[in-house]
Amino acid sequence: MAQDYVKMWQDLGINLENHDCLLKALADIYQQIYLSQKNRPEGMKYFDFVISEAHGLRIKELLEAKKQGKKVIGTFCVYVPEEMILAVNGICVGLCAGAQIGFDEAEKVLPKNTCDLIKAFIGFKLTQVCPYTESCDLLVGETTCDGKKKAYEILDKLTRKVYVMEVPHRKTEASKELFLKELFSLKDRLEELSGVKISVESLKEGIKIVNEKRKALMRLENLRAYDPAPISGLDALLINQIAFYDDPVRFTQKVNELCDELEERIKKGIGVKPKGTPRIFITGCPFALPNWKLHHIIETSGAVVVGEESCVGRRYYHTLVPENFSSVEDGIKLLAERYLKTHCACFTPNAERIEDIKNMAKDLKAQGVIYYSIQFCTPYLFEAYQVEKEINLPFLKIDTNYSMEDVGQLKTRCEAFIETL
Amino acid sequence: MAQDYVKMWQDLGINLENHDCLLKALADIYQQIYLSQKNRPEGMKYFDFVISEAHGLRIKELLEAKKQGKKVIGTFCVYVPEEMILAVNGICVGLCAGAQIGFDEAEKVLPKNTCDLIKAFIGFKLTQVCPYTESCDLLVGETTCDGKKKAYEILDKLTRKVYVMEVPHRKTEASKELFLKELFSLKDRLEELSGVKISVESLKEGIKIVNEKRKALMRLENLRAYDPAPISGLDALLINQIAFYDDPVRFTQKVNELCDELEERIKKGIGVKPKGTPRIFITGCPFALPNWKLHHIIETSGAVVVGEESCVGRRYYHTLVPENFSSVEDGIKLLAERYLKTHCACFTPNAERIEDIKNMAKDLKAQGVIYYSIQFCTPYLFEAYQVEKEINLPFLKIDTNYSMEDVGQLKTRCEAFIETL
Numbered sequence: 001m002a003q004d005y006v007k008m009w010q011d012l013g014i015n016l017e018n019h020d021c022l023l024k025a026l027a028d029i030y031q032q033i034y035l036s037q038k039n040r041p042e043g044m045k046y047f048d049f050v051i052s053e054a055h056g057l058r059i060k061e062l063l064e065a066k067k068q069g070k071k072v073i074g075t076f077c078v079y080v081p082e083e084m085i086l087a088v089n090g091i092c093v094g095l096c097a098g099a100q101i102g103f104d105e106a107e108k109v110l111p112k113n114t115c116d117l118i119k120a121f122i123g124f125k126l127t128q129v130c131p132y133t134e135s136c137d138l139l140v141g142e143t144t145c146d147g148k149k150k151a152y153e154i155l156d157k158l159t160r161k162v163y164v165m166e167v168p169h170r171k172t173e174a175s176k177e178l179f180l181k182e183l184f185s186l187k188d189r190l191e192e193l194s195g196v197k198i199s200v201e202s203l204k205e206g207i208k209i210v211n212e213k214r215k216a217l218m219r220l221e222n223l224r225a226y227d228p229a230p231i232s233g234l235d236a237l238l239i240n241q242i243a244f245y246d247d248p249v250r251f252t253q254k255v256n257e258l259c260d261e262l263e264e265r266i267k268k269g270i271g272v273k274p275k276g277t278p279r280i281f282i283t284g285c286p287f288a289l290p291n292w293k294l295h296h297i298i299e300t301s302g303a304v305v306v307g308e309e310s311c312v313g314r315r316y317y318h319t320l321v322p323e324n325f326s327s328v329e330d331g332i333k334l335l336a337e338r339y340l341k342t343h344c345a346c347f348t349p350n351a352e353r354i355e356d357i358k359n360m361a362k363d364l365k366a367q368g369v370i371y372y373s374i375q376f377c378t379p380y381l382f383e384a385y386q387v388e389k390e391i392n393l394p395f396l397k398i399d400t401n402y403s404m405e406d407v408g409q410l411k412t413r414c415e416a417f418i419e420t421l
Numbered sequence: 422m423a424q425d426y427v428k429m430w431q432d433l434g435i436n437l438e439n440h441d442c443l444l445k446a447l448a449d450i451y452q453q454i455y456l457s458q459k460n461r462p463e464g465m466k467y468f469d470f471v472i473s474e475a476h477g478l479r480i481k482e483l484l485e486a487k488k489q490g491k492k493v494i495g496t497f498c499v500y501v502p503e504e505m506i507l508a509v510n511g512i513c514v515g516l517c518a519g520a521q522i523g524f525d526e527a528e529k530v531l532p533k534n535t536c537d538l539i540k541a542f543i544g545f546k547l548t549q550v551c552p553y554t555e556s557c558d559l560l561v562g563e564t565t566c567d568g569k570k571k572a573y574e575i576l577d578k579l580t581r582k583v584y585v586m587e588v589p590h591r592k593t594e595a596s597k598e599l600f601l602k603e604l605f606s607l608k609d610r611l612e613e614l615s616g617v618k619i620s621v622e623s624l625k626e627g628i629k630i631v632n633e634k635r636k637a638l639m640r641l642e643n644l645r646a647y648d649p650a651p652i653s654g655l656d657a658l659l660i661n662q663i664a665f666y667d668d669p670v671r672f673t674q675k676v677n678e679l680c681d682e683l684e685e686r687i688k689k690g691i692g693v694k695p696k697g698t699p700r701i702f703i704t705g706c707p708f709a710l711p712n713w714k715l716h717h718i719i720e721t722s723g724a725v726v727v728g729e730e731s732c733v734g735r736r737y738y739h740t741l742v743p744e745n746f747s748s749v750e751d752g753i754k755l756l757a758e759r760y761l762k763t764h765c766a767c768f769t770p771n772a773e774r775i776e777d778i779k780n781m782a783k784d785l786k787a788q789g790v791i792y793y794s795i796q797f798c799t800p801y802l803f804e805a806y807q808v809e810k811e812i813n814l815p816f817l818k819i820d821t822n823y824s825m826e827d828v829g830q831l832k833t834r835c836e837a838f839i840e841t842l
Contacts, residue, residue: 109806110803110806111799111802111803111805111820113534113796113797113799113802114799114803143590143591143769145567146566146567146767146799146800146803147799147803149590149769150766150769150799150800150803150804151803152769153769153770153803153807154803154806164591164769166589166590166591166593166595166596168587168589168599169564169570169587170564170585170587172587172606174587174599174602174603174606175587175599177598177599177602178589178595178596178598178599181595181598182595185593185595345571346567348564348570348571348573348574348585349574375534376534376797378532378534378535378567378568378571378799379567379571381532381534382531382532382535382567382568382571382572382574382575383571384532385530385531385575386574399532
């Protein structure tokens, strides 16, 4: 990244030494994992560029928008309605983190048996390496799991910018009403922060932008159903990760351009791997940037990943929000209904998730399911037992963390699994 | 226990072989830990008897009550309102379990990194050793922590008797409304199960009985403030554990009789340990029966335990419910208000708990605080950091499980801590 970002980072309070280590490590890993792939679509060039400028150009854009009065709002969960953030003229960025940075620092304030996703976002803050976190005017947390819920208390002590909304854990009428009220409270907070009142028009516009983004991501998912797969699971994952922080309109356009190219590939029978390559479907915990470990292992073990039932995957882009409503209240009700169709393991019971997995695995013509859980993620670890029982497909459970220590062992297990398909 | 219970256990579906092992182990441990204590109050004889008949006479009482049409309702959490269970003429029994039984079986359906309290109640069910669980007509779970919430899904598959009520995780008006609605839904479920409609009178009667129980337990806590301590922490813990399954009226009477005796002891300066014995206050996770490990370690290391900020402790008997209301609805509103004054770490933020700890430690003249967490209990492990920072008393953090493997190490740590006081 160009030298002239240094001042920008300094002004944001970034610890340049730590940050340099991070960027160098990322550049190396990206080269090894991404740029070494063969037969990549041309359309991936944009996403390669976005990643290379993740801490540069995009941060510059955020800071310029802030100068114009826009607010930057960080989130950690797909239950936080991006549409409402856009409706107050804000910018939404996902802050979940996927790298083992600052863990020594994080473990001074968090229990050791905390999942790596949480250790990472606290570690990023404690070591001052994330220009997104530092750019945020507000951090919106939620009550989805015990670990995140309690970690936000710590994050608030560190930033004084955390707002927590309650996500219920049942799908009863009473729980739905609570969630709706929480969206109204969030609306008040966002309006207070931005000085912008949400109008029917701005809410419709926000919904339209996010609907278009979700449509594009769903279109991409559908194209992964073809054999040979026109795009690698790694590349599709990257796009799903970038969805959380790129400019949504530009991003949507680029995803659609890529999809045009993939459709051409499909017509011509061009794939990233030969026709007949074993097809793996992944379900479970989110893959926050730059967590590419499992996809990389699978795709260098003779298979291709064809889909993700994950927050970085289908749980983000399922279901659109109707665009024909006539009051802000009605629009927010439609948002609440849509968001509660997200089938996170924080809910009990959560049988709909199993249906989603079955349907997706079938639609994407998967031959095997890999259940991914981040070590200590109680909700997803628990559901693994039910999923395993109900899925009529070869099933492999991977319980891992962000470290590279178990890569050899995981590769052996994945290879053995793929051979049976 | 008398031989004539065998048929009763068999009829309940108890696995006699497993159950025999459990009872023998318990009898030995009880002898070692409890009956070996010196200077115990006379009044403990009743509680010794209750424990010796825990799987005998009390189960016989439950089954006789069931014959007369009463329903037995199992609970796992102090947010489930016992008052409402009594108001439908039901019997409430606490089902959290404090022993490492059936863990091999439990680990086939639960993640390995699950806390021992959860493994225990699932293990008890899978090995069919708990006559309480087997006597229950309904098991009322809640959404307090990720582990229990997801474990109830499994328990329901095993029993088909689980009803889950949502406990919110914030203390906003919207969350309070959700909790109130959940109490109304629970009322419907209890009325449906029992065929008994809750009336103002029956609700008042239920509230009165539980208020009296809580008053007696609070009276007992207050007497532990004296030096020399008139009762051991172990004995007080036992009483707090028995509170969850003994007949409430009889129990209250026996606790009050014991308190009368303790008041006499205090007047005469009689204690279980010499005046000036170091005084330890415990805060953290619940101690389900027969989890006596930490108290035993502390009290055989030269100190006395003077109080517990715990669900088996103050979080159970804090705050009474007003008895002057004129409709069932108003009574339930008062219950909801009372229960939400319970400061569990499942809430965010939960600063009130820290105030409770400070106040209790002061009132009970504690010289040191031991923070007890069950391994993998995310909410209490997280709060330990905040508690440690804000408590101005010597502080020791113990993160352990139900196994006896670490007893030597814990004893060394506790002894070293107590020496510094």
